[in-house]
Amino acid sequence: MCLLLGLGVLAFMYPLVQAESGGLSRLWWLFLVGAAVLARRVRAPRSGGCWPGGRRRCCDPRLFSTVRGYAIGAGVGTLYFIGFSGVWLVFALFYQRGLHYSPLESGLAVTPFAIGSAGAAVVSGRLVDRFGRLLTVCGLTGVIVGLGTAAVLLRFAPLDVAPWLAAPALFAGGIGGGFVVSPNITMTLRDVPVRMAGAAGGALQTGRQRLGAAVGTAALPGLFYLVLGRGDDFQVALFVALCAALGAMLTSLALAAYDWLRDRRRRAAHGKCPEEVANSPVHSRSL
Structure with missing residues (x-):
């Protein structure tokens, strides 16, 4: 699926590279294509960030949704x-x-x-x-x-x-x-x-x-x-x-x-001063 990532980035970049020759006005639709391809690239099932068939994804989407x-x-x-x-x-x-x-x-x-x-x-x-x-x-x-x-x-x-x-x-x-x-x-x-x-x-x-x-x-x-x-x-x-x-x-x-x-705001809600927060270990939420 790295191919999808490359195609999505290419769709975004090509109109920009061609801006001097009117690429932004002629190729604006590629931005929509790039957005659709990248959206497909980052979409993943809820079960552990795997594609259908059990293949592991190179980027687990839970990083973006659950890691503070x-x-x-x-x-x-x-x-x-x-x-x-x-x-x-x-x-x-x-x-x-x-x-x-x-x-x-x-x-x-x-x-x-x-x-x-x-x-x-x-x-x-x-x-x-x-x-x-x-x-x-x-x-x-x-x-x-x-x-x-x-x-x-x-x-x-x-x-x-x-x-x-x-x-x-x-x-x-x-x-x-x-x-x-x-x-x-x-x-x-x-x-x-x-x-x-x-x-x-x-x-x-x-x-x-x-x-x-x-x-x-x-x-x-x-x-x-x-x-x-x-x-x-x-x-x-x-x-x-x-x-x-x-x-x-x-x-x-x-x-x-x-x-x-x-x-x-989180510090204030927990009643900790900045020094206490800086010296205490920070734990991520469980995945």
Whole structure:
């Protein structure tokens, strides 16, 4: 049934890849086909996540329905990578085609984000047990503010100074990014039973870095070229593409904030202070 997953993703991606040549208007019906195929792919009987005939599914749907925090964590990661993965290809197109940077100069222009992300990732693993989902919320907020500021500067500032002005904003966004990926994985997998750990990790990796990254790298450059083909300049095309990426990240932030607020209500209902909750073992519901 992995073939169904591939066909569903292909149906979603093909109109996006063909956006520059009018694919969104000609091939919009493929989105409906993709939704139907993916719905068929995830549908499973109630008995243990097996297909008829006793064949085991590579992804047990009970992960999403009964393991606390898994579905939201997977959604947070997938939406984040939809926006995150395509951003760097759009930046490369802008710097190399719009500003005529060399590949090396283009890479150096976005290096501040990588530096900030690497520095924050060093400490994020030590903080996730203390702050939980709040760490992801703060990280996503930092990424959105940083990339949003960079988008505005690169859109409205003079091109000869815009990359220099955007560098500090990218660095700040990178710091936020360092508090997103690893803490989100920890929060998503912490309640998964040991016997389902392999399936949970594989499904999370597939959705986050395969589906999310594939859709992002297809959609954002397609949107960039679509705007550019209508006569707008490179600054407008970059701004529109970055706004689309920020839209996916904002949705990811909304899911993370919902999970954090729900956890706070659960703590209040059990009468535990944050320190007690952080130091007590968390048990998933029985499957």
